[in-house]
Amino acid sequence: MKVILPVAGKGTRLRPHTHTKAKSLVHVAGKTVLEHIVSRLAVLPVDEFIFIVDENGGQVEEFMDKKFPDLACSYLIQTERKGPAHAVWLAAPRITAGDDLLIVFNDTIFDADLSRIPSLCSDCDGLIYSKEVVDYQRFGVNVLRDGQIVDMVEKPDTPISRLAQVGLYYLKDGNRFMSYLADTIEAGDLVKGEYYLPAVFMRMIKDGCRLKAPEIDAWLDCGKPETILETNAYLLRGRHHIHGEAYNCVFIEPVHIERGVTVRDSILGPNVSVAKGSVIERSIIRDSIINGDTLVRNMVLTDTILGDAVQLISTARRMNIGDHSLIEMQG
Helix, strand or coil, X not given: CEEEEECCCXXXXXXXCCCCXXXXXXXXXXXXXHHHHHHHCCCCCCCEEEEEECCCHHHHHHHHHHHCCCCCEEEEECCCCCCHHHHHHCCHHHCCCCCCEEEECCCEEEECCHXXXXXXXXXXXXXXXXXXXXXXXXXXXXXXXCCEEEEEEECCCCCCCCEEEEEEEEECCHHHHHHHHHHHHHCCCCECCECCHHHHHHHHHHCCCCEECCECCEEEECCCHHHHHHHHHHHHCCCCEECCEEECCEECCCEEECCCCEEECCEECCCEEEXXXXXXXXXXXXXXXXXXXXXXXXXXXXXXXXXXXXXXXCCCCCCCCCCCCCCCCCC
16 A cells, blocks of 8 residues: 655644644644654555655655654655645656555544455445534535445535545555546646646546545544644543653643653643643643743743744732732733
8 A cells, every 4th residue: 555645735824833844743732743644544554655745845754754764755845836636646656556545634633443444445446534514615525325425516505415525535546546637637627726636536436436435533623723722632632641740730631741841830731732842830721732842931821832942931920909909911
């Protein structure tokens, strides 16, 4: 099996955190998004991980060499922004006869039993992993008949289907899929100037290919600050780990403190992750992600993401307040 991971997006919705790093290297619940994804692929017999990168590709390669040194990886640069299908197409020279193919986009972390792929795909040509959603108008959805996909509709006005595509695709015949992708690009089948995978899949369906839409257990969005905080809270459930040094602190589960972190005279939690090298002093923090080598002192934080090597320091206040007073401190 070959795995294609398009990680070349700019991550504009996650700025400023993606100004200096690839969006797949943003931290959530003690790991980068990329580490969460690659770890979930360990159950598969993967021959090669093919990364589609941009100018930040060196960061991705360095991370993979350090965290997963035993995996066979290759890196292809997407110099033109022509959409997700175009990014996948760049891997075509590395797909050979007999390769099955898994495509994983990195805006989301998924929970799914990928070991079931052989049984799920025993009587079809591919799997378009999906998740039933309430706000179907925001997504491309799969329309099913007798358990097979017969149509794909982008952001439908009516609930023709609530099965949203989640950015995880399996193709039993990788070479055949790449030929359909090449046909789509050659035909100039563009949407707002970019190539998208649904156009490729619809060509396959019209030619009689059978595609199914198995549901994943959880679909965890990492594309925006507010959703990455929700994902952080989800992934921390049942993972209360204090690996660093703590002095005179209260931790409200779940909290994930990495080795190399020092916390003093503070209250942390729930849903707080703090990365290696950070120091937290005299602060109250909840529902937040604190990245590496960051200093937080005399702060009250909630729903906060702090990048690497941030210094956030306030001063303690001294007050002498009489009876029946009302003090409101904003900001």
